[in-house]
Amino acid sequence: MYNSTVAWISFRALFGRKRALLFVIPALVLIVLALALKGAHGTLSDWPALILGRVGVGAVVPLTALLVGTSVLGSEIDDNSVLHLLATPVPRRDVIVSKIAVAALTTTLFAAVPVLAAGLIAQGPHALAFGCFLGAVLGSIVYSCLFVLISAAMRHPVIYALAYVALWEALIGNLVGGAKYLSIEQWSLGVAHTISGNASLNAHLTITPSLVLSIIAVVLMVGYASERLSAFTVRAD
Amino acid sequence: MTALESATAERGAPADTAVVRFDHVTHWYGNVVAVNDISLELGPGVTGLLGPNGAGKSTILHLLSGFLSPSRGSVTIDGVGPWRHPDVFRTVGLVPERDSVYAFLTAREFVTASAKLHKLPDPKAAAERALRLVEMTDAADRQIHTYSKGMRQRAKVAAALVHDPKVLLLDEPFNGMDPRQRMHMMDLLRGLGANGRTILFSSHILEEVEKLADTVQVVVAGRLAASGDYRTIRRLMTNRPHVFLLRSTDDRALAGVLIGRDAVQGVELTKNGLEVHASDHGTFTRELAKVSRAAGIGLREVVPSDESLESVFAYLVGS
Numbered sequence: 295m296y297n298s299t300v301a302w303i304s305f306r307a308l309f310g311r312k313r314a315l316l317f318v319i320p321a322l323v324l325i326v327l328a329l330a331l332k333g334a335h336g337t338l339s340d341w342p343a344l345i346l347g348r349v350g351v352g353a354v355v356p357l358t359a360l361l362v363g364t365s366v367l368g369s370e371i372d373d374n375s376v377l378h379l380l381a382t383p384v385p386r387r388d389v390i391v392s393k394i395a396v397a398a399l400t401t402t403l404f405a406a407v408p409v410l411a412a413g414l415i416a417q418g419p420h421a422l423a424f425g426c427f428l429g430a431v432l433g434s435i436v437y438s439c440l441f442v443l444i445s446a447a448m449r450h451p452v453i454y455a456l457a458y459v460a461l462w463e464a465l466i467g468n469l470v471g472g473a474k475y476l477s478i479e480q481w482s483l484g485v486a487h488t489i490s491g492n493a494s495l496n497a498h499l500t501i502t503p504s505l506v507l508s509i510i511a512v513v514l515m516v517g518y519a520s521e522r523l524s525a526f527t528v529r530a531d
Numbered sequence: 532m533t534a535l536e537s538a539t540a541e542r543g544a545p546a547d548t549a550v551v552r553f554d555h556v557t558h559w560y561g562n563v564v565a566v567n568d569i570s571l572e573l574g575p576g577v578t579g580l581l582g583p584n585g586a587g588k589s590t591i592l593h594l595l596s597g598f599l600s601p602s603r604g605s606v607t608i609d610g611v612g613p614w615r616h617p618d619v620f621r622t623v624g625l626v627p628e629r630d631s632v633y634a635f636l637t638a639r640e641f642v643t644a645s646a647k648l649h650k651l652p653d654p655k656a657a658a659e660r661a662l663r664l665v666e667m668t669d670a671a672d673r674q675i676h677t678y679s680k681g682m683r684q685r686a687k688v689a690a691a692l693v694h695d696p697k698v699l700l701l702d703e704p705f706n707g708m709d710p711r712q713r714m715h716m717m718d719l720l721r722g723l724g725a726n727g728r729t730i731l732f733s734s735h736i737l738e739e740v741e742k743l744a745d746t747v748q749v750v751v752a753g754r755l756a757a758s759g760d761y762r763t764i765r766r767l768m769t770n771r772p773h774v775f776l777l778r779s780t781d782d783r784a785l786a787g788v789l790i791g792r793d794a795v796q797g798v799e800l801t802k803n804g805l806e807v808h809a810s811d812h813g814t815f816t817r818e819l820a821k822v823s824r825a826a827g828i829g830l831r832e833v834v835p836s837d838e839s840l841e842s843v844f845a846y847l848v849g850s
Contacts, residue, residue, distance in 0.1 A: 297648075299644050299647040299648050300648070302644070303633060303636075303644055306633070306635055306636060307633065307635065310635035373631040374627065374629050374631040375631040375632055375633055377598070377625070377627045377629075377631070378627075378632060378633065378641075378645070378687075378690065379648070380598070380617070381596060381620055381623075381624075381625040381627075381691070382617070382620050382645065382648035382649055383617050383618050383619075383620045383621050383648075383649065383650075384617065384648050385617065386617065524615050524617075525600075525615065526598065527593075527598055527599050527600070528589075528593045528598040528599060
């Protein structure tokens, strides 16, 4: 299912564009914020849970995943270079799985690892840092699936990806009770909360439903994205 | 007998050896009909897909490579419909028209990656063979974004040839190539055709098709206007009536002289000069200067008014 040549081309494409410089900005903001709060408040108060949960898992992970996930396939579809990849007998599911793997790994590197670093800055080696890191890794994988799916299925994927993050996760997810079951942020926080036991993370789910729902979502999104890529059509000029 | 029928009548019947088949294929983009009820069969050799820009050539190639599905009718390559069958690329190579390519790779990396994606047993050797075929070995370690358009085209052709496909589809392959590169590419494609490969390339330039193709498929406004042997179609094109716009020192007198010539079908005086319908292009252009000089009339302007490829094709469709 994983094709190393597709992944290699995707990595080269991802880091061969200037857009790659944007990947570090959300992480930098998180680290600078952690350093500033540490200087101002030390380890007192519950600021570590707030910035790791709200800023790290709630903003840095989805934004980085959005930038990476829409670049990894969407940019190639936009400029039609994807034709060179698709004019080969490689099964479309392998293309999708390889693209998601690249996006998830890159997001983990530029978002989940900085969450761990911010956690270590805040409290040193502590369950909160590791819990939020693992939650961020889960978020990196599931968000990557979603944004690669959106890239395969829709034109202008960035707009739809932003709409998901801004409207569904930030607005509806916090206002509508049942929406927590369909919120990647809540699945990530569910993992972080169970591991760290920190109530300030504002998690509405525990680890088991978070993992089960994540696995179901990943399987469905990989399947549908593969289906959409199989039906890829060249746009009329 | 229409132009289409007369051309098709002289065509060799490729039915037994046909690799590529279009059976009453229609494709719509929304409300726009891009390809309209086209049926054709292609066998080994080089076929030119000729037509003006926007005629539907790229749509035909995309239907063949499975990047569009027919709205009606069926497309097959070796009996398999390419839509949703990426396995068809084991026997098909595609050179897309658009210049989009992985410009951050070197040509060697690009072609080797293509060989790996085809799961060839020795990707490096296959890539070197393909790069040699397109004469890109020397520049192969430069990143593609540093190439001229012609070099990018050759890199794309090398990637499409790396698995030695039975069918090669090329969309405007000579775009951006200099005359030497063009000649080399034509030799390469001619050789592949002679070796039993089925080559289909699109072009809007008559001379390219004339030099390379054994047979042509002429597409105009999404319809197959003519199909078959190139020489037959060329004769139909050159024997058509031609319209010239003339301005002279005495248009009325020139009209009187010209209407008596066999090569002239009709003459019309307009406010901008004289519109002449010539039945024989060669004879008319040879006689015009001689006749007007003999009548003491000076020619100020001679403009062929319907020399565009579109008008040639329109004639083929209308005849």
